[in-house]
Amino acid sequence: MSHQSSAAAIEITGLRKTYGAANGQPPKDALKGVDLTIPAGSIFGLLGPNGAGKSTLINILAGLVRKTAGQVRIWGFDQDVNPRQSRAAIGVMPQELNLDPFFTPRGALDMQSGLYGVPRSEWRTDEILALIGLSDKADAYARSLSGGMRRRLLLGKALVHTPHVLVLDEPTAGVDIELRQMLWRNVRKLNEDGMTIILTTHYLEEAEEMCDEIAIINHGEKIAQDKTANLLGRLDAKTLVITPEAPVSGPLPEIPGVQGQIRPDGTLCFAYRRGQISVETILEAVRHAEIHIRELATEEPDLEDVFVALTRSADAA
Structure with missing residues (x-):
């Protein structure tokens, strides 16, 4: 996937999402014309209060939610014109622990590789298990894993197709310090190897330490985007x-x-x-x-x- 040539990993223009009226409630504008450019090779923070529109934006990037209007380009691929290529360019580690309890970590990664159409000769299951520290649990059922191990497995699933862009949605919510440090070590290594990282977090000290650049979303609108150092200098x-x-x-x-x-x-x-x-x-x-x-x-x-x-x-x- 060498199609992408510009300096942007993600280009979003005029992105809107309106959820229709339901249960007597009027239509809700979750995103109101967001423009966002995320530089390739960066660790990029996407911050905002609860209900700001972050999850909607991520779900649109992942192809899980259909946008109402606007253009999304991932690694140079227009989501409407080249949906398969744009989806293959991105991996998402979701906030929710959505794992099949009857799969082992090895089975879950193999299955995910197959779903993404990765040729069997290119499966990286053992390599990823080592990266996320689950080699010794490779054949244990997911239901027997601790919460921290399950979260690591979610990261592994997001990496099976070697995406150019990795989205981490609240990756350290409710995890212990040791796991948090391991996760950030992995993220830095992936970034050093050229992967673009998008991070949403409520732990602002993490964003301050990890992110090169940050955008802040509130009420469905982008209210700021700048280098982290410049944002801090605004005050x-x-x-x-x-x-x-x-x-x-x-x-x-x-x-x-x-x-x-x-x-x-x-x-x-x-x-x-x-x-x-x-x-x-x-x-x-x-x-x-x-x-x-x-x-x-x-x-x-x-x-x-x-x-x-x-x-x-x-x-x-």
Whole structure:
């Protein structure tokens, strides 16, 4: 599948999905004209609150839900013109543990390979079992596997046809730290080997650590898309943390445009906006209040701060 030549793994234009009226409820617009380009070779985060439209978008990519309008190209293949090629270019690890309890991991991977039309000589069952750490459980019934092992098997099923694009839908929901670390090791290796990864997660610290680029969806619309570092830079907020030589009991100096507070551990924190206040202004006020400084540190906003700020502003609009 060398058809794809541009720098985009996924190109989505004007994507709409409207669910018809049912049970007395009016029609629901799950996606409202989403435009989204996902660079080839990236680890891309797709974030949004519950009900934002992420699952609908993923199900459209996977060919499980029919779009109402718009164009979807996966690895250069138009989903309407070349449905088989576009579906073969993508693998999806779903959020739900939908495994047949009577299949062994080996049987499940063999069956999935057959369903994707992979020639038997190209089946990678043993290789994938080793990758997901299930070689020793290859012939155990799926119903006897732990929840973490089942989740790993879902990843294996998504990889049998060697897709160019791998979608991970909430892959670490409810899993332990060891499995989470193993999963991220595997994801990084797959990405280093050239696979494009699309990640949806509610663990924003994971997205911040793993993703090169992030798009945020809210109420069926894309409200932001940028490099992760640029998104974090959108918040002008910063916090100066001061460890004083001696405990401070009195009120902190009042500085216009700065919010100061004493934390339970005795450190003093001053929240300010980089574009409005300089660090020197805060330090001058602290010295003037005769507070002696032992240590200084600054805290940057994290992805959760950006996410909350963007979704709130979108809700208010």
